[in-house]
Amino acid sequence: MSGRERLRHAAVPFAVSLLAVFLACLGGGLFLELRGKDALHAYQVLIERGLGNPGQRTETLKQMAPLLIISGGLAIALRAGVWNIGIDGQFFVGALLCGIVVPELAGDVPRAIVILIGAIAGLVGGLLWAVVPGILRVRWGLNEIITTLMMNYVALNVTSWLVKGPVRDPERVAPETKQIPLSDRLPDIPGTSVHIGLLAGLLVVVLVGVLFRSTVLGYMFTALGRNRRAAIHAGLPVGRLTLLALLLSGAFAGLAGANDVMGVQGRFSGNWHPEYGFTAFALVYLARLNPFAIIPFAFFFSFLMVGGQSMPRRADVPTYYIGMLEGLMLIFFAATVALERLWSRATRRAPEDAPLAIGAASAAAPVSAESDAGDGAVSAPQNTALSAGETR
Amino acid sequence: MRWQFGQTRSQAAERGEGAYPLPADAAHPSSVAASGAPIVEMRGITKRFGPVVANNHVDLTLREGEIHAVLGENGAGKTTLMNILSGMYQPDAGTILIRGRETKIATPADALRQGIGTVYQHFTLVPNLTVIENVALGAEPGFLLDLAAAERRLAQLLTDFELNASPHTEIRHLSLGQRQRVEIIKVLSRGSRVLLLDEPTSVLTPVEVEGLFAILRRLRANGVAVVLITHKLEEVLDVSDRVTILRQGRKIGEIGPEVISSGDRAAIRQRIVEMMFGGAPAEAPSASARASGAANGSTLLALQDVTALGDRGEVAVRGLSLELRAGEVFGIAGVDGNGQKELGEVIAGQRHVTRGRVILDGQDITNKGVAACSRLGIGYVTDDRLGEGCVPGMSVAENTVLKMVTRSPFSKGFWLNRGAIEAEARRLIGQFDVKTPSTATPITALSGGNIQKLLLARELAMNPRLLVCNKPTNGLDLKTAQFVLRTLREQADAGKAVLLISSELDELMQVSDRIGVIYNGQIVGIFERAAADLEAIGHLMLGGRERGVA
Secondary structure (H helix, E strand, C coil), X not given: CCHXXXXXXXXXXXXXHHHHHHHHHHHHHHHHHHCCCCHHHHHHHHHHHHHCCHHHHHHHHHHHHHHHHHHXXXXXXXXXXXXXXXXXXXXXXXXXXXXXXXXXXXXXXXXHHHHHHHHHHHHHXXXXXXXXXXXXXXXXXXXXXXXXXXXXXXXXHHHHHHHHCCCCCCCCCCCXXXXXXXXXXXXXXXXXXXXXXXXXXXXXXXXXXXXXXXEXXXXXXXXXXXXXXXXXXXXXXXXXXXXXXXXXXXXXXXXXXXXXXXXXXXXXXXXXXXXXHHHHHHHHHHCCCCHHHHHHHHHHHHHHHHXXXXXXXXXXXXXXXXXXXHHHHHXXXXXXXXXXXXXXXXXXXXXXXXXXXXXXXXXXXXXXXXXCCCCHHHHHHHHHHHCCCCCC | CCCCCCCCHHHHHHCCCCCCCCCCCCCCCCCCCCCCCEEEEEEEEEEEECCEEEEEEEEEEEECCEEEEEECCCXXXXXXXXXXXXXXXXXXEEEEEECCEECCCCCHHHHXXXXXXXXXXXXXXXXXXXXXXXXXXCCCCCCCCCHHHHHHHHHHHHHHCCCCCCCCCXXXXXXXXXXXXXXXXXXXXXXXXXXXEECCCCCCCHHHHHHHHHHHHHHHHCCCEEEEEECCHHHHHHHCCEEEEEECCEEEEEECHHHHCCXXXXXXXXXXXXXXXXXXXXXXXXXXXXXHHHHHCCEEEEEEEEEEECCCCCEEEEEEEEEXXXXXXXXXXXXCCCCHHHHHHHHHCCCCEEEEEEEECCEECCCCCHHHHHHCCEEEECCCHHHHHCCCCCEHHHHHCCCCCCCCCCEECCEECHHHHHHHHHHHHHHCCCCCCCCCCXXXXXXXXXXXXXXXXXXXXXXXXXXXXXXXXXXXXXXXXXXXXXXXXXXXXXXXXXXXEECCHHHHHHHCCEEEEEECCEEEEEEEHHHCCHHHHHHHHCCCCCCCCC
16 A cells, blocks of 8 residues: 555545544534524633643543543443443442542552552553453353343442442441542642653553554454454454453443543542443444544543533533533534545445445345445444354 | 336325235236346446455446356455445446446445345345344334234245245345345345346255256246356356456456356357456376375374264254364265254364264273363364454464464463564465465455455464364465365375365365265265265255165
């Protein structure tokens, strides 16, 4: 591939995602206008409160950390064709485990060790929460979409019960774990007031990028996600890969929980319900499962989350408007990907015998053979997720 | 005359008959000559895909009551031309006339409205709907689906096409031959006067091919223009009235009924081959060049009373026993769906054996799995190139090492060695003459023949002791098919064992040392090639009793 082709290869998907974002903002604005609000003013508030002053920018950067960590893990799962809908549950369990372990150690051991152990607690918590759906999927072919989703509710209630009872800080009335002393929280990046979670997030995303670019494991994940039958045919360890992808994404979700506990909250609280799962899905899809593209989109979503918090007061627009924007982005994303596919189909050389001709052939077409090259991002996980359970 | 085609839906509706132009008593003008009036004229059709000119000023005229074959190698532009006629693509230049009037065919649905129906190589039926539901799908007017009425209207077509299955059978229970008939019925029920068939025989058994041709001849008698896109020369000569040959996007020549019916098959065949390839095709390995002395080699693989289930849990391989010797090509002949695919998968370690043993060179490899079997020297080329053989969206180079990626030098521990992968891909592309713009090209941009070459190259690169090939020449042009067969023969001559599963007896006869016939999951007869008798094999394939053969 020539340099220019390579560039086009990378630029077109990115442009498609940006178009989706733009259309979503446009559509959302239209909705605001119909409700009699001043859309321009609302967006102005959003930008001001998200990026307007150094304090807001710091908040936005801090908020990036969990998004980056979760998205890095989610990209692994989706690339491998595994639908981990259980991000939120894994996040909670990781956060709680971290919130239990860290205060016990605080003060006795050096901060670096405390943080390291806290991070491991988060990883282990998230990983454990993915074990059950993983085994159900690999051993009995149960669809992980259902099991991971259900495990979210179990996590929510189990952590809530634990924090109200067994692990509650007895000195407090609210259902909370013990507080982590300020001296044992995540330190700031020198010269800024952003804690080092951001660096951890960037590191995760880069590692995932390297995983897919240069390692055998990443190659096998991609092959599995794009064509499960070919992976079986080639003798790849399909079961182990599926389990590993799920466990890794769970572990990273848990790590994000530890990040929030050690960097922002200082404790695990029963009233605390950040729901990153859906945001992460939107984010990873807009980034087209490309780990490096996750970084700018994580920044953007983080900005939306931070800026959106001020919208109710300043622009009389509820915070969940941001959730609506995310939903619109996914809808427009799906639409623009379809357009991109049409466009590339029209311009690409069509080889003889390639099953290009089948899909649209008839109203009765059952499943169009998915033969498109550049746009496996959306289709690959969908295809395989629907056919979970190939145990022979 | 049983059917009357040629009404559009609206005409039929005007007469209050619903959508189906079904048997009308009014006799259709049966005086349609063998070569009737032109229905479709394509003039100067040009279609480019980027730098590639897929069709270069191609003319094609389709006449009533004529079977017109369009022949050409992979990449000659056949499929593109048909996709233009079926409304899938728009031509860059040229015009299409339907009954003398210039027409634009915007979409496949538009083509259907104009009376041009297409039966694709890969069927477009819904597997878990019934025959009736599939045919009625999209054709029944109105919001509510009256299947009973549809069935009444379709009854005649279903009888006429000898489907031999209840119209309430779900498609997934039908054989491929039956599914193809349903496709044809579906297209005809919408009033098609032109029927395009893309590689219609590639999924059929010899008997089914005959059945299909009988149908096509009846359609011809009814004045339908039939277009066969194929590269199977013999079949074409059996049934066609007219042959158009494409090469590299251009129309090289046309042979009309006056020549075809002249009866000099050898001369016509010679002429067509010259037009298709611009010279004589690669020579087939001559039968005498193969000493069958190799067949005395030691036993390499033994299957003992093996039973395995198919994808739907049915018994696909039924207590099958078989011995393969080093140095031989063992052909498996059988009608599709008699357990040959599952047999191949069992040997490759890809399918679970529920009873019996698989022994490779004295070692029990039963249920060891694909990776272990592959390491022990078993190669398997699947018949499902796109669905199973390769990973769409990955490059040619990445697909080349799909089965070897964990081995040296393609990986060093945890890390991929992209340089070695690239080098290996280049080496195999060169050695097997795979036509691809680069190693970074997505695999799906290659033609079927080139993907097949790459899959074969990939297996041979691992230097297997035993190679299992399921229908390796399916859908390939003559030259590529011969190349593949020759390669298999060479492997056997080099002391390896080859199990060749095929539904084409000619190709089995050409390269095999022994031919085993599989029927209903069992080997029902084994023939030495020298003693093989096509008729006896065919008899066994269809479930006949063994007739005194070892």
